[in-house]
Amino acid sequence: MSESKTADLTSVAMTPRRNSRMGDTLAYWMPKLVLSPTLIIVLVFFYGFILWTGYLSFTNSRMLPSYDFVGWANYVRLFNNERWFVSLRNLAVYSVLFIVICLAIGLSLAILLDQKIRAEGALRTIYLYPMALSFIVTGTVWKWMLNPQVGIEQFVRSLGWETFRFDWLVDPNFSIYTIVVAAVWQSSGFVMALFLAGLRGVDDSIIKAAQIDGASRFMIYTRIIIPSLRPVFFSAFVMLAHIAIKSFDLALALTGGGPGVSSDLPAIFMYQMSFTRNQMGLGAASAMIMLLTVVAILVPYLYSELRTKKHEH
Amino acid sequence: MASLNITNVEKSFGHTHILKGINMDIQDGEFIILVGPSGCGKSTLMNCIAGLEDVTGGQICIEDHDITGVLPKDRDIAMVFQSYALYPNMNVRKNISFALEIRKLPKAEIEREVERVAKLLQIEHLLDRKPGQLSGGQRQRVAMGRALARHPKIYLFDEPLSNLDAKLRVEMRTEIKKLHQRLGTTIVYVTHDQIEAMTLADRIAVMKDGHIQQFGTPQEVYDNPANRFVAGFMGSPSMNFIDTELVNHEGQVCVKLLVMDQLHYLPTPSSERGLLERVGQKVVLGIRPEQITHVIPHYASNPSTFIVKAKIDVIEPTGPDTLVLVKMNEQEVNCRVEPHEAGKPGETMSLMINMSKTVFFDPITGERL
Ligand SMILES: Nc1ncnc2c1ncn2[C@@H]1O[C@H](COP(=O)(O)OP(=O)(O)O)[C@@H](O)[C@H]1O
């Protein structure tokens, strides 16, 4: 009797299991099915086009893609091109200044805002506001502000300081710095928000412990809080680096790469070669160099960051 | 090592008054436990002692020096936090030596001090690790180590063990007690654990709503609670409170107790003076569960013990004892009996009530009569 009972039990148990196997199959394939269009789109339009650009950089494409293979010729031309070097140097100057200044201003603002001041919410919104603008708008606004005839220079002169000069926008030696100014204005509020969130995440009792240990306010920040914000620095750096390398629209709207080619950036170089100057092969080669640069900077950084994190936890 | 005198300390955040006149005189080397419900201001008081919060009134003295306005670092106090508050970016050695480095001690001396503390707490093998790589118990030790370095005058512990699991908590409790016996430093220690409070304290301060309700030795607080709140807060399971009436029965002041339709007149202990003038009034009888037991023959003849028959509602075995829930004056009452003497729910059993340690409260104010 007990045997028949167990048999009964197993048959009862079997039936729903068979049903659930179908359910399992569905549950297994459903996410893959749902995600596959996105996956295909990413594969084709992201990695596919990277590969295609890579291929084009070895051809003699001009206005339209062609498939005549010319080996490394485009790369040789690229690195014999004066303008390419100008744009590379500009990018280096621009991104280093942009990242460093943004981090410094963002961190300082966050620390100031963290002092339990009044109207913090309002100030936070004001600092964050530029982030809501597109780079094109930022570029256009700063183009007017920096224009010697209508902008800051004119304004200060109208206040009576007749000899005041602020003409970086039209000075080939300084035009790249105007892009730095505009980009910092746009992005440092966002970096501040990142740091503020990080500061707020620091355990209050750690600060109390440090006070009892005798650390001054300055020491608490430099020795304890800021070092513990390492992950925030990392996120901010990655975001800023990627904004810097992509800053094509801002430069185009603000200086257009000028005067002359003095504020040219690789992205502008690439765009003009590929689409306005009928040098698609050369443009593709410059695009590949940009890609490799990004990879060369970010991958080791990502790797070391993620590895130490795994060790710490 | 130092005495600590807290006089009329008040603390408000805006219009919310958190501490409403705290007075505590703590002797050199005493182990003081601060207990109270969550939000009653225990941490606020600790922060005021440490100087992390400015008091809005009153005075704090260490060794008869007024330190009310002194910065935390100059008070020579160390504090251990519930969250341990270790510096996440420094290894254990740095965590311990940080305060010493700030005080610009010579390198050799700092090293010696770290060695000493590490040895004392058995964390020598952890010195080069970061806090993130330690278990909860190890972090707790490091937090203590950080407090022990630099020989402060007073230690403050704010619920240091409440993030540990039960077994580790008992171990650390013993170690803290040993440590105090060895070092003899004044300690103020916040906990919400009854047993921690009873076992560690030289004196217990029970706090509620920003007032100290009672400040006395564990035994005083347990046997002679100042009011109904203290009586209910200390002890687990907590004291039974039975609404009853004082009557004059055969020349003695008695309380009326109705158990299973049988009315009993139980004489109040002679130590409870002042009950005489309340005869005829309603009072609250406070009696601890261990004062109501199964019948123990050679105690039964004791003049302060009485035997009643009661119906068992619920039983809760705890291991060493079984808690038996019965009804007296239509109210639930916990009794503590030997496991093999306890009956089953629904049965009746004889219970022996020891009236010698009962206490009485005003039913409205909750004050001790
Ligand atoms: N910085 C502060 N600002 C305003 N209210 C506070 C502040 N710190 C604590 N409080 C309030 O004081 C009360 C007591 O807090 P606390 O001392 O932390 O209680 P506990 O006894 O649980 O440690 C709580 O109601 C809390 O909300």
Ligand SMILES: [Mg+2]
């Ligand atoms: Mg607290």
